[in-house]
Amino acid sequence: MVADTVSAVAPARPQIRIQGVVKSYAGRVVVNIDDTVLGASPIEGLIGPNGAGKTTLMRLIMHSTALDRGTISLLPPTGGEVVLSSQSSNRMAHHGVVKSNQVIMDFDRLTVLDSLLLAAAEGTYEQPHRIFSEKTVYRRHKDEIRHYLDFFGFADPTAFALSAGEKKLLDIVRCLLLKPTFLLLDEPTAGLPEDLTDKVMVVVRELAAAGTSVVIVEHDLNVIWNLCDEVLFMAEGSVILRGDPQSIRSHRTVVEKYLGEGHV
Numbered sequence: 001m002v003a004d005t006v007s008a009v010a011p012a013r014p015q016i017r018i019q020g021v022v023k024s025y026a027g028r029v030v031v032n033i034d035d036t037v038l039g040a041s042p043i044e045g046l047i048g049p050n051g052a053g054k055t056t057l058m059r060l061i062m063h064s065t066a067l068d069r070g071t072i073s074l075l076p077p078t079g080g081e082v083v084l085s086s087q088s089s090n091r092m093a094h095h096g097v098v099k100s101n102q103v104i105m106d107f108d109r110l111t112v113l114d115s116l117l118l119a120a121a122e123g124t125y126e127q128p129h130r131i132f133s134e135k136t137v138y139r140r141h142k143d144e145i146r147h148y149l150d151f152f153g154f155a156d157p158t159a160f161a162l163s164a165g166e167k168k169l170l171d172i173v174r175c176l177l178l179k180p181t182f183l184l185l186d187e188p189t190a191g192l193p194e195d196l197t198d199k200v201m202v203v204v205r206e207l208a209a210a211g212t213s214v215v216i217v218e219h220d221l222n223v224i225w226n227l228c229d230e231v232l233f234m235a236e237g238s239v240i241l242r243g244d245p246q247s248i249r250s251h252r253t254v255v256e257k258y259l260g261e262g263h264v
């Protein structure tokens, strides 16, 4: 792992520190975060109204959207500090930082199996396109891929993922194959039926129990209240509250700005 600077105390699990981060579109500030740490708890929920800046924040962490200013760093448990905001976006998986997508646009021309082989190769090799056709990738990863496909009930791995739900699950399996140490999930269960939502929660819990830090954005608040150790509330570009699920759920500001009166 590349250490750009050395920090004094290493956290127990990977954390991401966001300092002085500002992002504007057409002169309108959409993310403005003074100093926030993600990953202090194993599974953190990031909630807030539409347009609060949740997806943009995740894209800024992945460096798939450029910051206007500020610094985003990964603090690995092994010590040191990786300044993510000075890395190119395709280096993130090498540092263990992986994100699922709110809107899935990939996979249209690849079968279920081929897209997952590509993901497995991306996690392992520097130039995945050069070894994509090699049988070694398949041999090395086939058991793991089969395990996840069976778990999520994909009938035929040589078929194309058709529904939005299948693409969503495929994207989650892609993330798992990349062996994240810090996983960002942007609405992973949106559009999924209850049984598959439960399965996504199972894999997230397993991952967190094995030491991965998980941050999950969801509007399905049952997922947030059931899954998360801590919840961060974002509004108008800033994280304005954080706390345990029960305290966030009943907080006046969260009710006023997001949940609405009558929410239980």
Ligand SMILES: Nc1ncnc2c1ncn2[C@@H]1O[C@H](COP(=O)(O)OP(=O)(O)OP(=O)(O)O)[C@@H](O)[C@H]1O
Binding pocket: 025, 030, 048, 049, 050, 051, 052, 053, 054, 055, 056, 057, 102
């Ligand atoms: N590429 C872009 N160009 C212009 N404006 C953008 C762009 N991406 C996001 N925005 C704006 O930034 C604001 C924050 O958007 P973002 O997608 O981060 O919100 P969100 O909290 O993820 O919302 P949702 O819960 O609906 O997914 C919104 O007002 C959005 O319109």
Ligand SMILES: [Mg+2]
Binding pocket: 054, 055, 056, 102, 186
């Ligand atoms: Mg979003």
